[in-house]
Amino acid sequence: MEIIQNADLVRRLLDVMQHDIVPLTETGVAAGNKIFGGALVRKADLSLVMAQTNNETDNPLWHGEVHLLKCFYESPIATSESTKDMIFLSTHEPCTMCMSAIAWAGFDNFFYFFSHQDSRDSFAIPHDLKMLKEVFGLEPGGYNHDNAFWHGRGIFDIIATLPDAEAQPLLDQAQQIRNRYADLSAAYQSGKDSNAIPLN
Known part of the structure; x- marks a missing residue:
């Protein structure tokens, strides 16, 4: 099933980030974990799977x-849901x-909110770009966003294609999400020296 990349899709992905992923991430960060999260959304009706x-x-x-x-x-839902029928939403551009x-x-797709550069520059977590460079010899953004397995898209790339009247409310919501992640990042950074994550 083709994924229609329009304002409705972006609005739903932002809602899932804001209302479904962020609350889990708040708990995770409080336990010493990083700020990254994800969700599975059905292509057919944009309902949340997990x-x-x-x-x-x-x-x-x-x-x-x-x-x-x-x-x-590990969930029973995996027996009734096909990955080909789902959208993979990642809060941050996935690492290798x-x-x-x-x-x-x-999965034949993924969509992300923050870029690898955001992870490095805004969140002080540079490992994604370092891994791309050191292991694969790739510069930032150097991987194939369209390949035999999936198509990877940034949410802001979709917003950039929309008319201003559709884009602005989405940008406003996106800013709310950015602000929340800035707070979560500050909390993670303040306590990361006490966790046992190898690449923290």
Whole structure:
């Protein structure tokens, strides 16, 4: 099923971030975890299947996206939902491990709010870009956003294609989300020296 990239899609993805992922992330950050999270949304009606957040204090592999997939496949809902019928929403542009996990799980898409550069510059978590450079020799944004497995899109790239009257309310909502993540980032950074996450 084709995903129509319009204001309705963006509005729904922002709502899921704001009302479903952020509350989980607040709890996760309070436990020492990073700010990354994700959600699965049905393509057909944009209803929520599942939301989750980073859980690296339990296992350093439980990035927001991978922890979401772990929880999905441990749930009975996985027997009745096909990944081909879902949108993969990531709060932050997925790292190389998470991109691969999305592909291995059979998703044909992902959408993200914050970019790798945001993770480095706004949230002081540079590991995504360092991994791309050191392991794969890629500059920021150098991976193929369209490939045989999935199409990856930034939410702000979609907003940029919309008429001003549709875009502005979405940008206003996006700013509210940015402000909340700035607070969560400050909380994470203030306590990260006490957690056991290898790349904190």
